Amino acid sequence: PLVLGIETSCDETGVGIVRGTTLLANAIASSMEEHARYGGVVPEVAARAHLEALGPTIRAALAEASVTLDDLDAVAVTSGPGLAGALMVGVGAAKALSLSLEVPIYAVNHLVGHVGADLLGDDEPLATPTVALLVSGGHTSLLLVRDLDSDVELLGETIDDAAGEAFDKVARLLGLPYPGGPEIDRAAVGGDPDAIRFPRGLTRANDLERHRYDFSFSGLKTAVARWVEQREASGEPVPLADVAASFREAVVDVLVDKAIAACADLGVPRLLLGGGVVANRRLREVAEARADAAGIALRIPPLSLCTDNGAMIAALGARLIMAGHEPSGLGFGADSTLPVTDIQM
Numbered sequence: 001p002l003v004l005g006i007e008t009s010c011d012e013t014g015v016g017i018v019r020g021t022t023l024l025a026n027a028i029a030s031s032m033e034e035h036a037r038y039g040g041v042v043p044e045v046a047a048r049a050h051l052e053a054l055g056p057t058i059r060a061a062l063a064e065a066s067v068t069l070d071d072l073d074a075v076a077v078t079s080g081p082g083l084a085g086a087l088m089v090g091v092g093a094a095k096a097l098s099l100s101l102e103v104p105i106y107a108v109n110h111l112v113g114h115v116g117a118d119l120l121g122d123d124e125p126l127a128t129p130t131v132a133l134l135v136s137g138g139h140t141s142l143l144l145v146r147d148l149d150s151d152v153e154l155l156g157e158t159i160d161d162a163a164g165e166a167f168d169k170v171a172r173l174l175g176l177p178y179p180g181g182p183e184i185d186r187a188a189v190g191g192d193p194d195a196i197r198f199p200r201g202l203t204r205a206n207d208l209e210r211h212r213y214d215f216s217f218s219g220l221k222t223a224v225a226r227w228v229e230q231r232e233a234s235g236e237p238v239p240l241a242d243v244a245a246s247f248r249e250a251v252v253d254v255l256v257d258k259a260i261a262a263c264a265d266l267g268v269p270r271l272l273l274g275g276g277v278v279a280n281r282r283l284r285e286v287a288e289a290r291a292d293a294a295g296i297a298l299r300i301p302p303l304s305l306c307t308d309n310g311a312m313i314a315a316l317g318a319r320l321i322m323a324g325h326e327p328s329g330l331g332f333g334a335d336s337t338l339p340v341t342d343i344q345m
C-alpha cells in the first residue's frame with residue numbers, strides 16, 4: 001500500500017511516503033534552530049512551527065515521491081508519545097487528509113515507529129525477536145520487540161534525563177551551544193575517554209536488582225558539573241576535550257552495556273539502534289565492537305531514518321495494513337504519554 005506518514009511529536013515536522021517497505025520520500029523540516037536560544041525544545045514554539053511547516057512538507061514529500069494525494073491508500077500519524085500540542089497538529093492534519101481523501105487512518109506509537117524505520121532498509125528485513133535501544137533527546141528506552149505490529153514490551157527506560165538531554169545539559173554547562181550532542185562530539189576530539197571516571201548510572205549491584213534495564217543520567221550530569229567547578233575553584237584549566245570524551249564514554253558505556261545484557265539475558269541475538277543520539281560515532285563504534293564480541297547482529301538504520309521522521313511512521317502504518325489490522329477511525333486523540341505497548345491507537 002501507498003502510505004503517507006506524518007510525524008510531529010517533537011521539533012521535527014516529518015512527512016514520509018512509502019509503498020510497502022519501499023521508501024519513496026522522507027521530507028523533514030525542523031524548528032531546532034528556533035529552540036537553540038532557549039537551550040531546549042519549547043513546546044509552544046514547536047507546535048506553531050509544525051502548523052507552518054506541515055503544508056509545505058506534505059507538498060515536498062509528494063513531489064519527492066512523484067505521487068499525488070489521490071494515489072494514497074492510507075495515512076499514518078504519530079499520536080503519541082510526545083509534546084501534546086505538537087502531536088495535535090499532526091493528528092489534526094492526518095484526520096483532515098483521511099476525511100477528504102476517504103482513505104483509512106492509522107494512529108501509531110512514535111517509539112515503535114523508530115523500530116519501524118528498520119523496515120525500510122534495502123538489506124535483510126527486520127528479524128524478530130529483537131532488542132531495540134532508542135536514544136534521543138526525549139527518550140532512552142530499551143524494548144523487546146517480538147512482533148512489530150502486535151507485541152512490543154518495555155524492558156526499561158531512563159528514570160530521569162534522556163541520553164540526548166544529558167548531552168544537551170552537559171554541553172550547556174561546558175559553555176557549548178544547543179544541540180549538545182554534535183558539540184560534545186567535536187569537543188571530544190583528541191580527548192582521553194579514560195581521563196576521568198564519571199559514574200555509570202544504575203549499574204551497582206543493588207540498583208541492578210530493580211533497574212537492570214533502566215538508565216539514569218542526572219547523576220552523571222551533576223558529577224560533570226561538580227568536577228568542572230572544583231577545577232575552576234582551584235584555578236586549574238578545565239581540559240575540555242578530556243571532560244567531553246570521558247562524559248561521552250560514560251553515556252555510551254552504560255547504554256551499550258545494558259542493551260547487550262538484555263540480549264544475553266533474553267537469548268535474543270539481535271540489537272537495533274534508533275533515535276538521534278545514534279548520530280554519535282562513539283556510540284556506534286562501541287555498540288559494533290561489543291555486539292560483535294557477543295555474537296549479536298547489530299542493525300543501525302541510516303541516520304536520516306534514526307532521527308524523527310515521517311517515513312518510519314508511514315512504514316509502521318504500511319506494516320499494520322499488511323498484517324491485516326483495522327484502521328484507527330477518527331475517534332482517537334493525541335496521547336502525550338502513550339505506552340510503548342500500545343502500537344496503534
Ligand code: ATP
Nearest residue numbers: 010136137138139164179180181276277279280307
Ligand atoms: P524525540 O525524543 O521525540 O525523538 P528529539 O527531537 O529530542 O525527539 P532527535 O531529533 O531524534 O530527538 O535527537 C536529538 C537529540 O540527539 C539531541 O538531544 C541531540 O543532542 C542528540 N544528538 C544529536 N547528535 C548527537 C551526537 N553526535 N551525539 C550525541 N547526541 C547527539
Ligand code: MG
Nearest residue numbers: 010011012308
Ligand atoms: Mg529532534
Ligand code: FE
Nearest residue numbers: 136275307308
Ligand atoms: Fe523520536
